[in-house]
Each structure stands twice: as structure tokens, then as C-alpha cells.
Amino acid sequence: MPPTFPKIEPVSKKVRVVALVREAIISGKIQAGEQIVEAKLAQQFGVGQGLIREALIDLEHHGFVQRTPFSGTQVSRLTLDDARQIFDLRIELEPLAFFLAGQRAALQDLDSLQDLAERTRAASTAEDVFAFFEHHLSFRKKVWGLSGNRYLCQSLERIVVPLYALYLIRRTYNSDGIVQTMVECVEHQDQLLQAYRSADLDEVRRVARKFLVKMKGYLGSRL
Numbered sequence: 001m002p003p004t005f006p007k008i009e010p011v012s013k014k015v016r017v018v019a020l021v022r023e024a025i026i027s028g029k030i031q032a033g034e035q036i037v038e039a040k041l042a043q044q045f046g047v048g049q050g051l052i053r054e055a056l057i058d059l060e061h062h063g064f065v066q067r068t069p070f071s072g073t074q075v076s077r078l079t080l081d082d083a084r085q086i087f088d089l090r091i092e093l094e095p096l097a098f099f100l101a102g103q104r105a106a107l108q109d110l111d112s113l114q115d116l117a118e119r120t121r122a123a124s125t126a127e128d129v130f131a132f133f134e135h136h137l138s139f140r141k142k143v144w145g146l147s148g149n150r151y152l153c154q155s156l157e158r159i160v161v162p163l164y165a166l167y168l169i170r171r172t173y174n175s176d177g178i179v180q181t182m183v184e185c186v187e188h189q190d191q192l193l194q195a196y197r198s199a200d201l202d203e204v205r206r207v208a209r210k211f212l213v214k215m216k217g218y219l220g221s222r223l
Contacts, residue, residue: 026169035072088216096205097156100146103201105196112142113193181215
């Protein structure tokens, strides 16, 4: 039976809808692959359907749902085998994006990445998993954008973002493993920034690839 949601107050409606639907997905109240009907959600929340559509777009950007033209919106469904296949692609594509970004990144771009890295570090220290993955994903999206290759950027957006939702959905499977992953991600960002500031793009590519291979190896134990 589909979950029901309480009506909400006008303040920050979209933010609250996003948070409530995300929590329902993470907790399993809404199952992977389940269809999400905008009109039904709008009625349950007591808000307009347009606001629900905006909230679902936000959730799609964070990998929790998949919106398909003429088919509607479904909760993302990823298996560990799907995750392994995604990592196979990431290992080939993402180091290229990091390499290309280094050719175009200006000093202010590196400063922006440093700021995102510090936000990621703070969230890791606080063991705030939601904030951590939000900032870590923002760091990587920033690099993808700096690559200057929109096809590469779009490909990475499509295949990588759902992985972050999977980490959040399965965060209780191995909480200690997730915490260790957060620590290693922070160290990885530091290594990348050091290589960027040294203008050593071959090292950037090497660091990016080594990290992804290691993360793939953790599938099944930490995820």
C-alpha cells in the first residue's frame, strides 16, 4: 500500500517535500522501481502539482528517482551488479574528465573546489552522511563541468548520480564502512587538489583512476 503523507505548511514547501519523499525512499516506505504519481503526491501533501514536479526534478538530480518522458517517474532501482557496471564506465570516463578539467581550470576554479572539499571534510568529521554526499557529489560535478565536454559531463551525470542515492539508501547496511569511505573520499579530494595545483595532469588522472578502482573493490562489503 502506498505511503500517505501529511499536509505541510507553506514555508519552504519544495524543500520539505523533497526531504519527506527522500526519507520515504531511504526508509523503504517507497520501494525501488515504484511508480510515483504527481497528482497523488500533490493531494497528499496539499500542494500544487507543479511544486511536486519541481521536487521530483530535484530528487532526480540527486539520483533518487528516474523521470522518463511519457512513462512518468519511478524510484531508482540499482543492484550491486548495476553498481559494478557503472564503476566499469566511471573508471574509464571520469579520469578523462578530471584530466580535461585540469587543462581548463583557473585559479578561482581550484578555489571553488577547495571550498567544496572543506565542506565535504566538515560533513565527514560530523558523520553527516547526507551533507557529505551532497558536497562530495558537488565537487565531482564541478570537475565534470570544467572538462568542457558536454557529452562526457552528461554521460557521467546519468551513470554516476544514482550511485550516490544507492549509498544513502544502503547506508545502514555497513555504517562503519560508509564512515571509512567518507574518510577516504576526503583524502582523495586532497590528493586531486594537490595534483591540480602542481599542474601534474597525469597524476590527476592516475589518482582519479586508482580511487575508483579501489571503490569498486569495496562493492559487496561496504555497499
